[in-house]
Amino acid sequence: MTSTSRGLDVSAYQSAQSWTALKADGLTFAFAKASEGQSTHDPKFGTHIKGIKGAGLVAGAYHFAWPNQSAAAEAANYISAVKAYAGAGFLHWLDLERYSDGRNYKGRTAAQIKAYASAWIAAVKKAFPGQVVGIYTSASDVSAGHVPSGVPLWYPAYPWGAATYARAEAAARPKPSNRTVTIWQFTSTPLDRNIAYMSPSALREWAKDDDGDEPKTYTPPKFPTGLAPGKAKPSAVTLQRALKAAGYMAKSVKESPNYGPATQAAVAKFHNAHPTYRAKGTTHDVKIGPKGWAALFRLAYDK
Template sequence: MTSTSRGIDVSAYQPAQDWKALKADGLTFAFAKASEGQKTHDPKFATHIKGIKAAGLIAGAYHFAWPNQSAATEAENYIAAVKAYAGPGFLHWLDLERYSDGRNYKGLSAAQIKAYATVWIAAVKKAFPGQVVGIYTSASDIAAGHVPSGIPLWYPAYPWGAATYARAEAATRPKPSGRTVTFWQFTSTPVDRNIAYLSPSALREWAQGDTDDGDEPKTYTPPKYPTGLAPNKAKPSAVTLQRALKAAGYMAKSVAESPNYGPRTQAGVVKFHNAHPAYRAKGKTSDPAIGPNGWAALFRLAYAK
């Protein structure tokens, strides 16, 4: 059985929760609605998110999307709502779902909805560098092509109505339109319950962000140097990468240093990816490419003792 973590999500429709009791009962994460559209803020967001963070749960927030409005303005609305609470380990979600009457999707093509999501995600990533930004969305939205690739997915599907965490954990991991989901919202009764397909410790590490987006070429191009993470002032090079891999235990110390990004260096990067929960969640454990965020994560493992 795949290791999982348990969580819930809340909005103004739910009263204040006893988050410490929920954590003691096995909860690992919780998300709260922060905003909607261009101006609306959820009136209970501050109450919910303060409680979630105070209990030591992995915290996150979501924004309900109106793709037929300005993505930039909606991103600004969300950023303003969460900026006092966001930080390392905070998860950001775009709630991309159609109202039953379609009013928030009215007049848009699939390409336009996808473009809206792309702009919103980019703006939130820019506002909160290194933090995870994902999409909560349905099977129909995924099938319609509304969802950009390479984005963590939080997926709602209720096959049983009311259900226990144990039942969801024993079920097959959903894969809508062949997409890998990181979180599954499996029931809304009596509250929105979710599982994440990472163990609690792996989820905490994944939530720290700073992982590659998978778009780097399969040859080594030195990324921008990660400020404050290096043991010396050497420029990022294949040799510097090899030294970091050795220090983190992903390359044998006996391997000779080389200016080339050869098979042994690539194998070390793959070993790093295979051990890192964020890459496992994204199905990129065999990727030999490493970019700026992966470089930073590797250096933390190697040198931030």
């Protein structure tokens, strides 16, 4: 399965956390709200970020956006809030989400909101060269075209309400409007919990060595023609190796170009775990399709 890291994010609404204990329990990263709009600083930011950094977690901060105000002024507000704490390995995020009454988006078109986001990101990158700058935003903002291309995406979606890290790690990686999600905020109960789609060591390296883009992603091999249950093709061996790497086939099973019963059973097991890739109307699907093939290989090798 894809390697992940566990994280939290906090703001003035949360009390001080026992960050050292959380790290000992497996937490890798944490972000704190730093600012909002043109002049507001989060009153607990200093307390939160000092604790996060003191525990040795991958640290970051976010700014709640008002796209109907000046991007330059908002970036300056954020920069002033975080400059004492930002350094190599620090992650910066623009929290681009609409208030329920729309007051922070009022009077702005999708193109103007995207331009605001681009300008804010550029200003923060200029202030903190070599540090990652990304966007936290919803599926509706992504589909509306508010998010510049190539920007790391921190994505909130809560399919279960309260949920454990293990449940999120076992679920399929979200892909709103076919965008790659770097970090998934999967619940806000009792705290905002997140998983990053990188191992802890990879997350630290990415944070330290930013090239300005989304983290590099794995590209699955092209779906082979003629691969089907009951047929003999060399690609069946490739499929079997991916099934083993992803944990759906026992490593003791002998590899063979035959797409036989053992391979069929393993494919059915994969489909049962990820029914999205099962053929419609079936409950026991032993035939891997192009989308399932790509998803399986990402689970197996996108580390």
